[in-house]
Amino acid sequence: MDEQYDVIVVGAGFGGAACAALLARHGLKTLLLDKNDRPGGKALTMSRAGFSYELWPVAGGPSLNSQFAAVLREIDAEDEVALLTPDPAGVLLYRGASGGYEPLVVSALPQQPNDVANMARWLQLAPADLQELARLFGDMTSMALKDIEALDELAFSEFLSRYRLPRSVYSYFGMWSNILFVVPIDLLAASEAIKTFRDFMAGGAMRYSSGGYGRVAEVLARAVERYGGQVRMGTAVERIAVGNGAVSGVITQTGSFGAPIVVSNAGIQPTVLNLVGEEHFDKGYANHVKGLLPSWALVGIRYFLSRPVFQYAVNIAFSDDSYWDTKRFLRIRAGELPDEAIVFIVVPSLYDPSLAPEGKQCALAATLCSPDPEASDAEVWWNKLDEMVDRLWPDLRPHVEREERYSAAQVSSLARDHVLPGQGGECIGLAQIVGQCGRHKPSARAPILGLYYVGCDAGGYGCGTHQAVDSGAAVARLVLGDHRARQAAF
Ligand SMILES: Cc1cc2nc3c(=O)[nH]c(=O)nc-3n(C[C@H](O)[C@H](O)[C@H](O)COP(=O)(O)OP(=O)(O)OC[C@H]3O[C@@H](n4cnc5c(N)ncnc54)[C@H](O)[C@@H]3O)c2cc1C
Known part of the structure; x- marks a missing residue:
């Protein structure tokens, strides 16, 4: 091994970059590697021809009290980017x-007293x-955490069926499940x-963030x-080296690097099946990993406009017919195309005018x-x-x-290797569905020492990038604890 570190983090997506920053902040000799030229993974910001933009629409939540703010505070970097x-x-x-x-025009700030009435109209x-609707909102906001956690096995649609909700409210939550978690309401x-x-x-x-959504990862x-x-x-990891049931470092095209701890942001399936190799895991664990389901994906278009067309930074259009549940997805897969589609648009320069030419x-x-990633229906x-x-x-x-x-x-080639049929281009990572959330989520500690x-895919909850930073x-806390315990033990 060329150089020795306390910890190597493979991947500078929001999860990997947050973890590496915190580990370095707490004194571990840390190496962060990514195959891309800039940090941010699926939510990186790129610049071209006077525009700075993400490769697809990205906006985050919660706005206030987010893990983004907490991590930036912990690493003393609050002044480097505005949320x-x-x-x-x-x-x-x-x-x-x-x-x-x-x-319905909405704020990025918390709900105001008349928001529910506006929504009802x-x-x-x-x-x-x-x-x-008020009963539903009241229940969801006042439930004790232990009561929420008891709902790991219940689909969100089943939970909503406890209320006499009109079609429009159900459609709203159908859209909400699709846009936030990119899964169907009847599996979320x-x-x-x-x-x-x-x-x-x-x-x-x-x-959003000043300078582009990906600025936080930078x-x-x-x-x-x-x-x-x-x-x-610009350094792709080819292998995570494992011997005698423990990691010893990583191998890249430009050299190998040693560490007793490797944290992988490459996705649980690519890590187990590709970077480490299935042969190093118990058969039952490898099969479990193979059986995990990815979230759905988003396909789309970047429009570069010669004059302002949009008034709002985020635009989401939906109807009773356009959100996808499992039944609709299966019908679409069988070739039955819907008349309507959900539309999600973000205009970065409406958050930060410096992101587009005047x-x-x-x-x-x-x-x-x-x-x-091999699906042939993108054109449709x-x-x-x-x-x-x-x-x-x-x-x-x-x-x-x-x-x-x-x-x-494109999502797969940017961020996540295609190692299983139907997987790789997912928007989020593992789908946040019944059987894969809460206590059923894979443990962030792999069954190989130091991995x-x-x-x-592990360790966090929430919407997209927020889940990644939460993880x-x-x-980082888990690794720090294990590192300190091992130092004390040996
Ligand atoms: C179209 C689209 C729209 C989205 N919209 C939103 C949104 O509005 N709001 C939101 O919060 N989230 C959104 N998301 C989801 C969000 O971007 C992801 O959930 C989040 O960025 C995932 O972060 P991550 O840390 O898990 O990993 P990733 O972003 O997947 O990062 C993994 C990193 O690991 C690197 N890597 C992988 N393999 C290797 C290797 N072998 N060697 C070196 N490096 C490697 C990759 O290059 C990448 O940088 C969207 C995603 C997509 C695709």
Whole structure:
């Protein structure tokens, strides 16, 4: 081994970068490696032709009291990036009984007293429906943590069926499950949904960062170096070295690096099946890992616009027909295409004007798709998305200077290796569904001495990047404890 470290973190996604920054901050000699040229993984920010943007729509939640803020505080980097929480931040568009899409303008800050009444008007609720909605919101926000955790095995749709909710409210939560967790409402674990709902009610959602969403990951990676660690971007790890049931380091194209602890942000399945090798694990564990299900994915278009078309930074359009549950997904997979699709658009320069040339906008649009990087239906969804965008923003088309299209294949090549059929392009990581959440989530401590997982597959909860950073903080605590115990023991 060329150089020896206390810990090597493979991958500078939000989970890996947060974990590495905290480990370096607490005195461990840390090496952070990533195959990409910049940190941030699936939510990295890139710059081109005067625009800075993520490769697809990204906005975070909760806005306040987030793990983002907590980790930045712990590594003394609060001044290096601002967490942006504009009011208003976004618009939700719902196609109700009138047949047209009706807007609800929302803030990135926590719920205001009249927000539920506004929502009730927007969703066209009768007074009895409003009472039931208030009962649901009240229950979800006041439940004791142990009661929430008891719902690991209950699907969110089953939990909602305890209330007499009108169709529009159910559709809202169908969209919410698709956009936040990228899974169907009838598989999303109620425990995960309720915890996140509470965080959003208390702290708001649609947070972004000055300089681009990925800036936080860049700050985290810089902190590793500030605390005496090393960062090597553009360095793909080919193997995690294991001998006698313990890790000893990593092997890359440019050299090998030694450490008794390796934390992998590459995803549990690529780590076990590719980087370490199935032969090093108990057969039962390897089979369990193979059976874990990924979240769905998003497919979409980046529109570069010659003049401002969008008024709000976040734009989400849905109807009773456009959110996906398991039944709809299976129908679509069988070739039955829906008329309507969910649309999710983020315009970074409406958060931070420095992210686009003056007078221009970059709009990152997405709709749902399967996580299979080899799927051949991307064209179908790009066309559907174009059709929906033209319907909802009829003045957009003449101002499109350039269009870039992406699919699950690009997500996979950027962030997560395709090691199993149908896996690799997932939006989040492991799906936050019944059987894979709470106490059923894989342990962040792998069954090989010194090997840990960090990111959206283990150790955290919440929505997308927030789950990754939550995991980064939790896994850093776990590793620190194990490191100190081993030092004391030997
Ligand atoms: C289209 C899309 C839209 C999204 N929208 C949102 C949103 O609005 N809000 C939100 O919060 N989240 C969103 N997400 C989800 C969010 O981006 C992810 O859940 C989160 O970024 C995952 O972080 P992570 O740390 O688990 O890993 P990843 O981001 O997957 O990072 C893994 C890192 O490991 C590196 N790596 C992998 N293998 C190797 C190797 N062999 N050697 C070296 N490096 C390696 C990769 O290069 C990557 O940098 C979106 C995702 C997608 C794809």
